Amino acid sequence: MEWSERNKYSSFNSMKGLTYYNNYQNILRWMDGKEPLGPPIECNLDPFAACNLDCYFCITQRYLVTTPQEVGPMKRLPLDYMLRLVRFLSDWGVRGLCISGGGEPTLHSDVPEVLVAAQKAGMRTSIFTNMTVMNNELADAMWGCQFVTWSINAADGETFKAIKGIDLFERVKANVCRLMERQGQAKTFVCARMLILPENIRQIHAVCRMAKELGCGGFSIRPVDFERDDIKGHHRLALPVDAVHEQFALCHEEETSEFKVFTVTHKFDSEFHVKHDFNECLAPPLLLPILSDGNAYLCVDKKMEAPFRLGSCFPNPETILEWWGGDRHRQMMKTLDINGCSRCTFGQYNRQIEAIREDSMMVSFP
C-alpha cells in the first residue's frame, strides 16, 4: 500500500498524468511533425547552484559547490532576470513554478520575491528545500505556495550528519516549527520528504511521527536512486525490503484526516531498484527545467548534462521560443536511448503516452 483509499488522488499518484491527456496528444502530434509543441505545464527553476549540506546520494553533486560564498557568475540567477522569466512563463501559459535545486534554493535571498511574483501572476507555486534557512519573508512566501516539501532523512543529529555531512538536525526542526507557527488559514500542503537509505531504515516511522508532531500535513518516502553513474560510489543497494515495509505499515497507522502518509514505490521494482517499464522518452515537454546557468535541459533527470541542453534562456526569457519544440528538441527525444537513464521521474507518464498512442484504453468509450 502506497497510500490510503481516501488519499489516492494525490500528487504522488502518477495516474494524475491522465489529466494531461491533451498535452499527451499534443506531444504525439508534435513528435510526428503535425503541430507545434505547446508550453510545458510546469517550470522547474533552480536559482542557486550551491548547497550547505553534502548528501552523499545527491543526484546533482556533479556540478554543485558546497561553499555558497564561492558562488560565481551563473551559479546564482539575478532577481531581475527571474522576475522577467516569471512574467514570460505566466504569459506563455505555464501553470506551475517549482523552485528547487541543484543546490539549496533558500540560500538565494531573492527566492521569496520570485515566489510572490509568480503567485501574483496567477501561477501555482511550490518549493523543495532542506529547511536549513528560515526567515519571515521566506515563511510568508512559502505559505503562498500550493505545497512545500522539505527533506529530512533522519530522526536524530548523528544520522543526519552521517547522511548529509553536517549536523543541522535541530536547526531544521526549529525552522519547521517556525514555519508551522504561521500557518493561519493557508491551504499550503507542507510535506516532510524522506529517501530510504541504509542508514535510516529503522528511523522511517520515527521521522514520520516527527513530521506529524511538527504539524506538517504529510510525510512522503521513496527509495533512493543510488544507481546513477554520476553519483560518487554509486552501486545497486541491497535494502532490507521487509524491514522497510514493516516501517511503512507503522507510518500508515499515523494517518489522520490532517496528516497524510505516502510510501511511494511504484517507480521502482519490488527490491527498490530502478525500473523502466516504458519504451520511449515522450514526457519531457510536460516540464521545463531551467538552471542557475541560464540554460534549460531536456528533463529534471538530465540537469547540467551537455548533450541534453535544450538552449539558453538568459538573459532574455523570450529566447525559449527559439528552441522550444524545434527540430533539435524533437530529434533529442527521438534518438534518446532510455537505457542510458537511471530512475526516470516521468517513467509512468512515458508509459501513459504510449498507451494513449495505442488507444489501449479505448477512450472514445467512457
Ligand code: SF4
Ligand atoms: S530520465 Fe530519460 S527517459 Fe526519463 S524523461 Fe528523462 S531523458 Fe526521458
